[in-house]
Amino acid sequence: xxxxxxxxxxxxxxxxxxxxxxxxxxxxxxxxxxxxxxxxxxxxxxxxxxxxxxxxxxxxxxxxxxxxxxxxxxxxxxxxxxxxxxxxxxxxxxxxxxxxxxxxxxxxxxxxxxxxxxxxxxxxxxxxxxxxxxxxxxxxxxxxxxxxxxxxxxxxxxxxxxxxxxxxxxxxxxxxxxxxxxxxxxxxxxxxxxxxxxxxxxxxxxxxxxxxxxxxxxxxxxxxxxxxxxxxxxxxxxxxxxxxxxxxxxxxxxxxxxxxxxxxxxxxxxxxxxxxxxxxxxxxxxxxxxxxxxxxxxxxxxxxxxxxxxxxxxxxxxxxxxxxxxxxxxxxxxxxxxxxxxxxxxxxxxxxxxxxxxxxxxxxxxxxxxxxxxxxxxxxxxxxxxxxxxxxxxxxxxxxxxxxxxxxxxxx
Numbered sequence: 001x002x003x004x005x006x007x008x009x010x011x012x013x014x015x016x017x018x019x020x021x022x023x024x025x026x027x028x029x030x031x032x033x034x035x036x037x038x039x040x041x042x043x044x045x046x047x048x049x050x051x052x053x054x055x056x057x058x059x060x061x062x063x064x065x066x067x068x069x070x071x072x073x074x075x076x077x078x079x080x081x082x083x084x085x086x087x088x089x090x091x092x093x094x095x096x097x098x099x100x101x102x103x104x105x106x107x108x109x110x111x112x113x114x115x116x117x118x119x120x121x122x123x124x125x126x127x128x129x130x131x132x133x134x135x136x137x138x139x140x141x142x143x144x145x146x147x148x149x150x151x152x153x154x155x156x157x158x159x160x161x162x163x164x165x166x167x168x169x170x171x172x173x174x175x176x177x178x179x180x181x182x183x184x185x186x187x188x189x190x191x192x193x194x195x196x197x198x199x200x201x202x203x204x205x206x207x208x209x210x211x212x213x214x215x216x217x218x219x220x221x222x223x224x225x226x227x228x229x230x231x232x233x234x235x236x237x238x239x240x241x242x243x244x245x246x247x248x249x250x251x252x253x254x255x256x257x258x259x260x261x262x263x264x265x266x267x268x269x270x271x272x273x274x275x276x277x278x279x280x281x282x283x284x285x286x287x288x289x290x291x292x293x294x295x296x297x298x299x300x301x302x303x304x305x306x307x308x309x310x311x312x313x314x315x316x317x318x319x320x321x322x323x324x325x326x327x328x329x330x331x332x333x334x335x336x337x338x339x340x341x342x343x344x345x346x347x348x349x350x351x352x353x354x355x356x357x358x359x360x361x362x363x364x365x366x367x368x369x370x371x372x373x374x375x376x377x378x379x380x381x382x383x384x385x386x387x388x389x390x391x392x393x394x395x396x397x398x399x400x401x402x403x404x405x406x407x408x409x410x411x412x
Contacts, residue, residue: 001045001288008046009412015039015047017405027052031396032371033248033256034062035388036284039406042381043292046409048284054245055262067236067243068387069260069267070287071278071368072335075200077223077232077290078276079133079346082203083310084222086129090210093133093345096126097202100209103182109138110185114156120185127190132199132206133345134318138186139197140331142166153331157187166198172273174205174215187330191320194328194343196335203346204276215274226303227293229286234279235270244268244281247370247389259391278369284387287374291383295376315364315378317342317351324351335367335393358400359407365399373399380410 005012018037026032034052038045050062085091091099098104104127108120123138131137140153142161166180181202187195208215216234224232236244244267247260260266267281293300297308306314319328325338325348336348340355344364353361360382365375371390376383384406386398 001040001043001285001292003048004044005046007044008041010039010041010046010409011411012046014409014411015406017409018047018402019049019051021401021405022051026396030256031250031254032388032390033246035386036062036064036066036068037387037402038284038288038383038385040288040292040383041410043296056246056248056256057258057261062245063243065231065243065283065285066245066387067231067240067281067283068245068372068389069247069368069370070280070282070372070387071370072200073282073287073366073368073372073374074276074278074280076294076346076366077219077280078200078203078207079314080290080294080306081207081219081223081276082129082133083306083314083345085207085210087307087310091129093130094128096128097132097137097206098126100206101178101182103179106182107138108185109189110157110187114159118156118160118185123186124189125191127186129206130318130345131190132202134194134343135197135199136192136194136319136328136343137190137197137199137202138188138193138195139181139184139199139202140187140195141197141333155187157185160184168198168201168273168275168277168279170272174201174208174274177201177273178205193330194319194325195330196333198277200277200346201275204274207276208274215276223290223305224286226305227286227289227300228303229282229289232280232282232286232290234274234281236265236267236281238268241268245389247391249391250395256390284385287387288383288385291374291376291385295378295381295383314345315347315349315376316344317349318344322351324355335373336365358403360403367393367399369393371395371398373402375399375403380407382406382410 033056039047111119127137244262298306340352342351347364363377367373
């Protein structure tokens with residue numbers, strides 16, 4: 001993407017407040033090791049800057065082409081992949097997942113109790129394809145989010161996840177994962193609530209089953225190659241290993257601690273489980289190309305991934321009766337605040353800027369466990385990508401702070 005601030009209608013001087021803010025509040029005090037910010041409007045870069053270190057222990061400065069673990073920013077990519085199959089007529093949004101995984105016909109819904117005393121009931125309707133794209137199908141994350149800083153729910157359904165052996169680690173496959181999920185009771189009646197969950201990993205399994213291609217191959221051929229996303233994959237190959245950032249966590253005493261050394265990271269080896277919910281690594285350049293494709297209605301530089309009406313459908317609020325997450329969400333972990341926020345087919349969306357308390361009503365967005373974020377504002381023709389590597393993602397409100405700086409820089 002061309003760096004052409006004069007074509008963006010944004011004040012360069014005001015955008016420099018990003019630099020001042022991050023240096024003063026995060027890089028200087030060493031609250032994070034390093035980060036990267038890209039702001040684009042009308043298809044031109046208005047701001048791009050790398051800060052601090054990508055590997056603090058070895059004193060390696062943040063490279064402009066650094067590779068980041070994007071965790072849940074994988075979810076929008078997986079959702080787009082599934083919707084490319086929707087556009088080919090393979091399914092409708094209200095179709096049951098059991099069309100493609102028959103064992104899902106056996107789902108029950110948790111009512112009360114645990115273990116042998118657990119009471120369940122039949123679902124009022126089957127879990128649908130829309131449910132998996134929206135996190136409204138009754139799935140949870142089991143205990144998987146505890147490692148990302150979320151409290152252990154202690155819920156009886158989450159215990160069943162552990163008992164059945166639902167996992168996304170080494171040796172697991174997408175097909176085995178789906179068969180295990182068929183044995184777990186749903187946490188709530190499909191469509192009635194919203195809960196951040198393994199749903200997008202299910203979307204990845206659906207892409208694989210419907211397309212007949214391995215999930216990573218489908219992503220490569222359908223999205224990454226057409227868009228020129230040359231550094232986005234489930235594996236960081238040996239010739240790119242020196243570009244992988246270190247990953248850190250914010251300890252209880254607020255110190256930054258290394259948790260994944262880029263020289264020994266699992267991302268250097270090909271995984272058996274291709275996680276559509278959180279498995280990709282990427283660069284700021286690649287991800288902003290993905291976002292630009294969405295902003296432009298599904299096309300970038302002659303490569304059309306989706307039709308514009310499909311993009312419009314994806315970014316609308318699909319929660320029951322147009323509710324927001326304060327009315328629908330169960331559980332305390334997410335990559336978004338709940339007030340004034342709806343959820344579409346793979347993205348959160350700001351449906352009420354007043355309740356949300358920020359600028360950018362009508363935007364759609366998500367984030368990742370290592371505090372990466374992006375948003376797309378179709379009204380302002382704006383795309384923002386922020387990359388860092390700090391877990392958990394709720395440590396700092398990077399999205400809110402950047403929004404309060406970036407929107408006032410729009411002057412035309």
